[in-house]
Amino acid sequence: MAEISVKKFSLGVSITLLAVFTTSCLSNYELSEPDKKLHKESLKVKSPERWKANMRKFIALDANDPPALNEILFVGSSSIVGWDTQKWFSDMKTINRGFGGSYISDSVYYADLIILPYKPRVIVFYAGDNDIADNKSPQMLLADFKALVQVIRKELPETRIIVVSTKPSIDRWKFWPKMRESNNLIKEYCDTQKEIYFVDVSKVMLDETGYPRKELFKDDGLHINEKGYELWTSLVKPLIEK
Numbered sequence: 095m096a097e098i099s100v101k102k103f104s105l106g107v108s109i110t111l112l113a114v115f116t117t118s119c120l121s122n123y124e125l126s127e128p129d130k131k132l133h134k135e136s137l138k139v140k141s142p143e144r145w146k147a148n149m150r151k152f153i154a155l156d157a158n159d160p161p162a163l164n165e166i167l168f169v170g171s172s173s174i175v176g177w178d179t180q181k182w183f184s185d186m187k188t189i190n191r192g193f194g195g196s197y198i199s200d201s202v203y204y205a206d207l208i209i210l211p212y213k214p215r216v217i218v219f220y221a222g223d224n225d226i227a228d229n230k231s232p233q234m235l236l237a238d239f240k241a242l243v244q245v246i247r248k249e250l251p252e253t254r255i256i257v258v259s260t261k262p263s264i265d266r267w268k269f270w271p272k273m274r275e276s277n278n279l280i281k282e283y284c285d286t287q288k289e290i291y292f293v294d295v296s297k298v299m300l301d302e303t304g305y306p307r308k309e310l311f312k313d314d315g316l317h318i319n320e321k322g323y324e325l326w327t328s329l330v331k332p333l334i335e336k
Contacts, residue, residue: 124244125237132237133199139228142203148193149207156211161189166334167214170221171196173261176317182327186334189214197225198238205245216334217246217253222260222276223316226269232276239280243287255290256333258326262296262306264315291333298325 125133165187168174174192191208193200198221201209209217219242225235239257246253257280260273277294284292299322301307308315310322318326 125240129237129240132231132234133202133241136197136199136225136230136234136238137203139199139230140197142200145193145196145200145204149204152191152208161212162187163213164215165189165212166216166218167209167212168192168218169201169208170219170258171224172317173220173223173258174218177323177326182323183331183334192220195224196221197228197230198222198235198242199225202238202242202245205242209246210249213250214253216256218256218258218330218334220258222273223263223266226260226272226276227266232272232279235276236279236283240283243290252289254333254336256330257284257290257292258330259292259294259296261318262299264306264308264311266316267306293326293329293333295326295329298329 166179166183167189168177168179169191171192172194174190175194177190177192179188179190189212201219201221222235225238226232243255246255259277259281262270262273266273274296277296281292281294284290299306299310310318310325312319
């Protein structure tokens, strides 16, 4: 996988090289053959190419105001987008590269643009909601997550990875059994790895009956509100500071 830094490129060159970098790591996974097959199938559910416009925006942000290296990177889907990291982690330098609606596999595909250039010392990752809602299997999510870890570890062997579990939500409650299964699979894998920490948010998001706590969600019943982020922050911040 080629080492890249957006700081070294003009905006025009960075955009030109977008297609090159987003495909450069796809052949480098050290996955089992079954996992490789699952990951390839996952990439076909919806093409990662649909995020090119978002990637160009990130490139523009980095070209205009290059973020510091060796800081804390938040990456993943809409729950990352909505996490006001400057507010909740005001005593830390953070970079937010969430893109709403994304899959785990999308962060793998664009790792050369939204993860590796920053050389983060800590990565906080969240995705999985959209994957299961679009009928990806728990085994497919595990394969995708393994691929993400391989991409990160190849370039950043010492980086701490904090994985926030797929959350239970009111709007997607019917998917919770599969989400819970994928969470269990990913946690089991994390437990075998160094410097990877799995945060099970269901422990604070479900009430005494085992149903999602309504006061933690926005009106759509899917995205968490500030009270929800307060809880998430209380679980994640100690692992960043560890």
